[in-house]
Amino acid sequence: MNTLFDKIWDSHIVSRIEGGPQQLYIDRLYCHEVTSPQAFEGLRSRGIKCFRPEKIFCMPDHNVPTRDQDKPVRDPVSARQLDTLEANAREFGLEYFGMTDRRNGIIHVVGPERGLSLPGMTIVCGDSHTSTHGAVGAIAFGIGTSEVEMVMASQCILQQKPKSMRIRVEGKLGKGVSAKDVALYIMKEISTSGATGYFVEYAGSAVRDMSMEGRLTLCNLSIEMGARGGFIAPDETTFAYLKGREYSPSGEAWDKAVEYWKTLRSDDDAVFDKEIVFDASEIAPMITYGTNPGMGTEVCGRIPYMEEVPPQDRDSFAKSLSYMDFHPGDAMEGKKVDYVFLGACTNGRIEDFRAFASISAGRHKAESVTAWLVPGSREVVRQIHAEGLDRILEEAGFEIRQPGCSACLAMNEDKVPAGKYCVSTSNRNFEGRQGPGARTLLASPLTAAAAAVTGKVTDPRTLM
Amino acid sequence: MKQRFNIIESTCVPLPMENVDTDQIIPARFLKATTRDERYFGENLFRDWRFSPEGTPRDNFVFNRPEFSVEPSEGIHQILVAGKNFGSGSSREHAAWALAGYGFKVVISSSFADIHKNNELNNFVLPVAVPEDFLQELFDSIAADSGTRVRVDVPAQTVTNLATGSKVCFELSAYKKYCFVNALDDIDYLLENKDRIQEYESRTKKILKI
Numbered sequence: 001m002n003t004l005f006d007k008i009w010d011s012h013i014v015s016r017i018e019g020g021p022q023q024l025y026i027d028r029l030y031c032h033e034v035t036s037p038q039a040f041e042g043l044r045s046r047g048i049k050c051f052r053p054e055k056i057f058c059m060p061d062h063n064v065p066t067r068d069q070d071k072p073v074r075d076p077v078s079a080r081q082l083d084t085l086e087a088n089a090r091e092f093g094l095e096y097f098g099m100t101d102r103r104n105g106i107i108h109v110v111g112p113e114r115g116l117s118l119p120g121m122t123i124v125c126g127d128s129h130t131s132t133h134g135a136v137g138a139i140a141f142g143i144g145t146s147e148v149e150m151v152m153a154s155q156c157i158l159q160q161k162p163k164s165m166r167i168r169v170e171g172k173l174g175k176g177v178s179a180k181d182v183a184l185y186i187m188k189e190i191s192t193s194g195a196t197g198y199f200v201e202y203a204g205s206a207v208r209d210m211s212m213e214g215r216l217t218l219c220n221l222s223i224e225m226g227a228r229g230g231f232i233a234p235d236e237t238t239f240a241y242l243k244g245r246e247y248s249p250s251g252e253a254w255d256k257a258v259e260y261w262k263t264l265r266s267d268d269d270a271v272f273d274k275e276i277v278f279d280a281s282e283i284a285p286m287i288t289y290g291t292n293p294g295m296g297t298e299v300c301g302r303i304p305y306m307e308e309v310p311p312q313d314r315d316s317f318a319k320s321l322s323y324m325d326f327h328p329g330d331a332m333e334g335k336k337v338d339y340v341f342l343g344a345c346t347n348g349r350i351e352d353f354r355a356f357a358s359i360s361a362g363r364h365k366a367e368s369v370t371a372w373l374v375p376g377s378r379e380v381v382r383q384i385h386a387e388g389l390d391r392i393l394e395e396a397g398f399e400i401r402q403p404g405c406s407a408c409l410a411m412n413e414d415k416v417p418a419g420k421y422c423v424s425t426s427n428r429n430f431e432g433r434q435g436p437g438a439r440t441l442l443a444s445p446l447t448a449a450a451a452a453v454t455g456k457v458t459d460p461r462t463l464m
Numbered sequence: 465m466k467q468r469f470n471i472i473e474s475t476c477v478p479l480p481m482e483n484v485d486t487d488q489i490i491p492a493r494f495l496k497a498t499t500r501d502e503r504y505f506g507e508n509l510f511r512d513w514r515f516s517p518e519g520t521p522r523d524n525f526v527f528n529r530p531e532f533s534v535e536p537s538e539g540i541h542q543i544l545v546a547g548k549n550f551g552s553g554s555s556r557e558h559a560a561w562a563l564a565g566y567g568f569k570v571v572i573s574s575s576f577a578d579i580h581k582n583n584e585l586n587n588f589v590l591p592v593a594v595p596e597d598f599l600q601e602l603f604d605s606i607a608a609d610s611g612t613r614v615r616v617d618v619p620a621q622t623v624t625n626l627a628t629g630s631k632v633c634f635e636l637s638a639y640k641k642y643c644f645v646n647a648l649d650d651i652d653y654l655l656e657n658k659d660r661i662q663e664y665e666s667r668t669k670k671i672l673k674i
Binding site: 041042077127142428 | 480481482483485487488491492493495496497498499500512517547548549552553554555556557558560575577578579582583586587637638639640649650651653654655657658660661664665668
């Protein structure tokens with residue numbers, strides 16, 4: 001009567017500390033340039049090496065420019081952080097996918113895409129969106145830099161075991177409704193702290209029907225519900241996606257791996273600490289109006305009136321709307337849009353570009369809109385070209401940039417100016433997230449495309 | 465910074481806002497540092513709430529009000545009191561470094577985001593989760609008297625609002641309490657049990673095949 005979470009977690013326990021955390025063995029550690037330098041520095045000051053260097057993979061993604069990656073990085077502070085990662089990877093003997101390497105991209109796009117993230121693994125990275133890798137059936141979660149140092153030093157981490165939650169989405173998703181909308185809907189229902197203290201297993205027919213890309217998007221947003229991570233039991237969709245990838249097992253090892261992976265499911269009588277069920281048919285395309293991802297509504301809906309907000313949340317609600325310069329009761333459709341961002345570890349995969357192109361085909365980018373289309377990896381760029389999506393998008397007036405985290409957190413030049421509105425496929429609409437004073441509306445690639453071609457918030461179903 | 469905790473008694477800085485995310489605690493543009501300079505991060509704590517883009521202090525933000533603007537020192541403003549779901553969002557440990565760098569030793573809230581809570585614990589900033597009504601009463605006490613003192617007794621795992629005498633227990637695992645009282649961190653522990661890790665590795669290779 002074990003949950004899949006119990007099975008994977010418990011099989012990785014090295015020791016239990018009396019009255020404290022468990023020592024968990026980690027199969028993969030990913031490092032990017034922002035949250036790793038102080039961990040490497042910590043190893044140096046302790047005079048130790050990485051314990052299992054072959055289990056650690058490094059790649060720059062947060063600071064990288066999305067144009068002219070073959071030229072020196074202009075911002076000297078970013079350049080130093082990028083150089084530091086490369087130097088550290090070399091010094092500690094770690095695999096490094098540099099900015100111009102064909103394997104480079106956002107870690108959470110590259111890990112599954114290279115077959116580095118596999119079912120049954122424990123995976124960590126100094127990045128909250130590490131939850132993404134849960135889509136392959138792994139226990140993946142974000143950690144702080146001190147914890148990155150722990151894993152480098154011992155391939156282990158000390159953690160209290162989270163509680164277990166299952167979120168089932170049953171039924172069929174409607175036209176124009178994607179995994180992103182499902183996640184925004186769940187967050188609206190349970191809030192951004194609704195899953196704090198839990199690890200979430202997503203299940204139900206709507207989740208089973210999702211492609212691997214959709215599952216990666218859903219698991220990516222687990223952290224925005226407050227969950228430590230989220231995952232989906234591996235199935236034929238997972239195996240088909242992973243087969244033949246660079247680091248996936250092959251030949252006889254593949255067959256043995258699949259045999260093992262097929263055992264990775266929650267028992268029928270497994271007991272979860274909490275279980276929630278949603279009806280897929282009730283979910284419509286979603287968009288956020290506030291400054292946390294739980295402040296969402298249907299694209300064709302409106303912002304709540306003050307009376308509809310619980311009394312204890314009214315101050316935060318008013319503060320959010322004041323930052324966004326929106327008013328209670330406002331309809332979302334028709335709101336002016338200045339910027340559109342397609343990309344990030346949430347929605348920077350090939351399926352997201354296909355969706356965006358499906359709306360853009362035969363239409364043109366609105367004059368008033370600045371659009372940043374940023375693939376999640378060099379592999380996604382290759383696929384975009386192979387499928388001819390680049391031609392469709394360029395004819396519609398869009399430019400495809402080079403991969404990186406880009407305007408999701410605006411550590412590079414891709415910043416939304418103060419006061420401007422950006423419909424973004426990323427994961428956070430916090431104050432200043434996309435640049436000081438920037439106003440973010442989170443939505444799916446379809447809704448982002450609809451905004452890009454009309455210059456205003458538009459229900460994508462009206463363009464399909 | 466590793467330090468021993470026993471009993472902390474101090475005035476507080478109130479931040480009666482919910483869902484304070486780590487992007488607000490330390491905005492992304494300050495994450496480009498490659499060293500762990502807590503002073504630098506502390507100077508930029510709540511940067512965009514504390515200062516205008518031109519760098520002038522925003523008078524309406526609580527840290528800039530005369531009664532709370534004095535930087536923390538022994539017994540003064542060492543405790544931050546914040547609304548529920550404190551530290552949500554990004555895993556950036558820089559947020560914990562900023563809180564420590566500013567001089568906070570304790571953060572009191574009714575709930576903490578999981579990753580940030582661990583980051584505080586790993587940096588010897590103590591997250592103290594209290595019931596909603598205790599938190600509200602504490603905000604009320606501080607609103608009535610900005611000099612309200614709070615006593616956090618780590619060995620006893622209790623927190624007391626000295627203005628009202630209200631006292632509650634808070635959770636802290638026996639292991640973490642031992643770390644806080646003795647100034648030890650997790651890496652010290654892990655480095656001492658390499659044998660068990662190797663034993664685990666040889667045991668599991670046979671099952672996983674990957």
